[in-house]
Amino acid sequence: MRHDEIPNSAVHRLSIYLRHLEAIHVLQQRTISSKQLGQALSYSDAQVRKDLAYFGQFGHPGVGYRVEDMIRELRSILGTDKTWNVLLVGAGNLGRALMTYRGFLRKGFRLAAVFDADTAKHGRGFGELEIQPVSAIAHAVETLQIRMAMIAVPPESAQQVADMLVAAKVRGILNFAAVSLVVPPETYVQSVDLAMQLEQLSFRMNLGQIAGTTP
Amino acid sequence: MRHDEIPNSAVHRLSIYLRHLEAIHVLQQRTISSKQLGQALSYSDAQVRKDLAYFGQFGHPGVGYRVEDMIRELRSILGTDKTWNVLLVGAGNLGRALMTYRGFLRKGFRLAAVFDADTAKHGRGFGELEIQPVSAIAHAVETLQIRMAMIAVPPESAQQVADMLVAAKVRGILNFAAVSLVVPPETYVQSVDLAMQLEQLSFRMNLGQIAGTTP
DNA sequence: GGATGTGAATGCATTCACAGCA
DNA sequence: TGCTGTGAATGCATTCACATCC
Numbered sequence: 001m002r003h004d005e006i007p008n009s010a011v012h013r014l015s016i017y018l019r020h021l022e023a024i025h026v027l028q029q030r031t032i033s034s035k036q037l038g039q040a041l042s043y044s045d046a047q048v049r050k051d052l053a054y055f056g057q058f059g060h061p062g063v064g065y066r067v068e069d070m071i072r073e074l075r076s077i078l079g080t081d082k083t084w085n086v087l088l089v090g091a092g093n094l095g096r097a098l099m100t101y102r103g104f105l106r107k108g109f110r111l112a113a114v115f116d117a118d119t120a121k122h123g124r125g126f127g128e129l130e131i132q133p134v135s136a137i138a139h140a141v142e143t144l145q146i147r148m149a150m151i152a153v154p155p156e157s158a159q160q161v162a163d164m165l166v167a168a169k170v171r172g173i174l175n176f177a178a179v180s181l182v183v184p185p186e187t188y189v190q191s192v193d194l195a196m197q198l199e200q201l202s203f204r205m206n207l208g209q210i211a212g213t214t215p
Numbered sequence: 216m217r218h219d220e221i222p223n224s225a226v227h228r229l230s231i232y233l234r235h236l237e238a239i240h241v242l243q244q245r246t247i248s249s250k251q252l253g254q255a256l257s258y259s260d261a262q263v264r265k266d267l268a269y270f271g272q273f274g275h276p277g278v279g280y281r282v283e284d285m286i287r288e289l290r291s292i293l294g295t296d297k298t299w300n301v302l303l304v305g306a307g308n309l310g311r312a313l314m315t316y317r318g319f320l321r322k323g324f325r326l327a328a329v330f331d332a333d334t335a336k337h338g339r340g341f342g343e344l345e346i347q348p349v350s351a352i353a354h355a356v357e358t359l360q361i362r363m364a365m366i367a368v369p370p371e372s373a374q375q376v377a378d379m380l381v382a383a384k385v386r387g388i389l390n391f392a393a394v395s396l397v398v399p400p401e402t403y404v405q406s407v408d409l410a411m412q413l414e415q416l417s418f419r420m421n422l423g424q425i426a427g428t429t430p
Numbered sequence: 431g432g433a434t435g436t437g438a439a440t441g442c443a444t445t446c447a448c449a450g451c452a
Numbered sequence: 453t454g455c456t457g458t459g460a461a462t463g464c465a466t467t468c469a470c471a472t473c474c
Contacts, residue, residue, distance in 0.1 A: 007443055011418050015411045019393060023370075033455065041395050045455095046445055053457055061456045062452045078414050079421035086413065097312035098409070103393055107410035108417075148416060155238075172416035178234060178318055180256050188419045190412045194313070195322035196230045197405045198301065199293050201363060201387035202323075203226050204403040206294035222465055248433065261467055268435055277433045277474040 010051045011078075016041055017048070018074040025067050033064035080108035085144050087170075089161050090152035091116040091131050094176055098152060099126045109148075113140045117157065134164065141168040148172040155179040162189075225266045226293075231256055232263070233289040240282050248279035295323035300359050302385075304376050305367035306331040306346050309391055313367060314341050324363075328355045332372065349379065356383040363387040370394040377404075 020040055024032065034048040052058055052065070055077050059065050075081040086109050088098055098104075099114060114129050116122070121131045132140070140146065149170045151161050158177030165173060166187055175181055175191045183189055235255055239247065249263040267273055267280070270292050274280050290296040301324050303313055313319075314329060329344050331337070336346045347355070355361065364385045366376050373392030380388060381402055390396055390406045398404055 009443075011415060014418075015408075015414050016395060018414075019408070019411070020395065023394070035455085042397075044445065046447095047443095049456065050444075050458080057457070059456045060452075061450075062454050064455070077418070079417040080414055084413070084417060093312045093315045097308045100308045101409060103408075103410040104413065107414060109410065109413045147420060148413065150413075172413075172420050174412050174416060179238070180231060180235065182257075188416055190416050192407060192409075192412060193230075193234070193318075194316060194407075195318040195324065196234070197389050197407060198299070198319065198324045198363065198365075198387075199230050199233075199295055199322060200226060201389060201403055201405050202294035202299060203229075203292070205362060205387050224465075250433085259467065261469095262465095264434065265436080265466075272435070274434045275474070276435085276472070277431080279433065 006054050010054060013041075013043065013047070013051050014074055014078060017051070018071065018078065021067050021071050021074070025071060029067055031060075031064045031066050032070075034059070036064070075108070082108065084109050084148055085112040085146045086110065086148045086150060087113045087115065087137070087140060087144070087146050088150045088152065089115045089134060089137070089165070090150075090176075091118075091121055091126070092152065092154075095152040096126060098150060098176075099129065112144045112146060115140075117153070134161070137164055138168040141165075141170060146170060148174070150174045150176065151181075152176045221269050225269060228256075228258065228262070228266050229289055229293060232266070233286065233293065236282050236286050236289070240286060244282055246275075246279045246281050247285075249274070251279070290323070298323050298325050299363055300325055300327035300361045301363045301365060302326070302328045302330065302352070302355060302359070302361050303365045303367065304330045304349065304352070304380070305365075305391075306333075306336055306341070307367065307369075310367040311341060313365060313391075314344065327359045327361060330355075332368070349376070352379055353383040356380075356385060361385060363389070365389045365391065366396075367391045 017037060020037065035045040038045045038048045058070055058073055088095060088111055091114055099111060104111060111129065114131050115134045115137055116131050117134055122133055124131050147170060149165050151158055151173060153161055155177045158175065158179050159181060162173060162181045162183055166183055171186065172188045173181065173183065175189055178193045178195065181189050232252060235252065250260040253260045253263045273285055273288055303310060303326055306329055314326060319326060326344065329341070329346050330349045330352055331346050332349055334348070337348055339346050362385060364380050366373055366388060368376055370392045373390065373394050374396060377388060377396045377398055381398055386402055388396065388398070388402065388404045390404055393408045393410065396404050
């Protein structure tokens with residue numbers, strides 16, 4: 001099975017399956033069927049089976065999927081069976097929240113370095129990390145073997161930071177700035193615009209009103 | 216055109232179009248063609264036209280779309296032509312970053328109240344807001360006419376908070392907790408799992424080669 | 431010429447439905 | 453019986469291609 005035949009949305013669901021499996025593993029549940037997993041997450045059982053089957057045959061007819069095995073398989077598929085070193089550019093409000101976010105390490109991502117353009121912040125420590133000037137990015141990428149970065153800078157400077165990261169051969173960028181980044185095709189960008197999330201909710205909620213007034 | 220025929224993905228792109236239009240409006244650009252807009256955001260021109268055409272005829276053949284008009288139209292469609300009052304539950308690291316995030320207000324969302332379970336935080340101010348006990352949620356929803364909320368609490372308590380919000384008749388929830396919420400069908404949930412975003416990048420990057428990870 | 435708006439065609443993703451196995 | 457894995461069928465979303473208009 002070639003990876004580029006796999007629906008994007010299926011990969012997203014894989015992460016959601018993994019998260020639920022990790023939760024029920026803590027509760028000592030040993031196996032789970034596609035029907036149970038689907039019901040817990042509001043997907044159809046067929047959807048769950050199809051998604052998992054893209055990557056191999058992990059299930060046991062009449063039984064379901066063994067939780068522990070499935071967690072291991074999904075981590076391997078998603079590439080989080082190893083720890084990734086990640087760097088962060090931007091130590092503003094959001095950046096500092098990201099620096100202390102525990103969820104990253106739990107999932108296999110270690111924040112290895114932090115950068116900011118503001119000289120007043122340089123050298124100041126947060127946890128074990130010291131904020132460095134952005135000019136130090138290239139060096140850090142090389143010495144720490146970094147391939148992934150997060151951008152949490154104002155939208156005006158985000159493209160510039162992205163260019164620096166690309167030049168330093170970072171191949172994956174998680175972008176929190178409210179702007180669409182332009183990068184070469186071999187670089188992957190995942191964008192999270194916080195306000196846009198509320199905007200999408202706003203649309204859905206207005207739907208309700210409109211649907212109510214137009215039968 | 217009925218709203219429930221509109222692809223989910225098209226609504227998401229609408230937000231991205233709006234963001235770009237707002238950016239070029241500042242730069243005094245008056246009109247833009249579907250081709251230009253698409254190129255800037257890596258979509259096809261046909262995609263742009265189709266998305267906009269779901270909602271009406273806004274373009275001018277031979278000219279393109281007038282930026283100012285289109286911004287007004289998109290805001291109206293997305294429901295952000297007026298300001299929404301939003302409440303936040305959870306004043307941890309992420310919650311405090313959300314409290315000070317300027318992007319919300321720029322997009323038409325005002326943080327109107329903040330809640331946390333930790334009694335040590337109650338009464339402490341952040342900006343103009345005082346952190347309140349979660350027991351005050353229902354009252355705040357009513358007096359402030361709130362229909363939208365953000366959850367930034369640990370995953371163990373997120374479902375409980377969601378239940379309180381649903382009971383208080385909040386209809387839109389932006390969930391930052393790393394767990395799938397179960398809510399009634401008339402409630403909309405938009406979820407952002409920060410670590411999951413990196414996990415998705417990790418998958419894409421593993422398609423190439425396995426390097427840059429530490430065992 | 432240079433655009434839009436839109437049916438028709440294509441391409442993807444999801445669901446169905448059932449053979450096969452424990 | 454209960455469940456998986458999977459071709460076939462269906463349903464959605466995107467792209468094509470062209471009539472239409474400034």
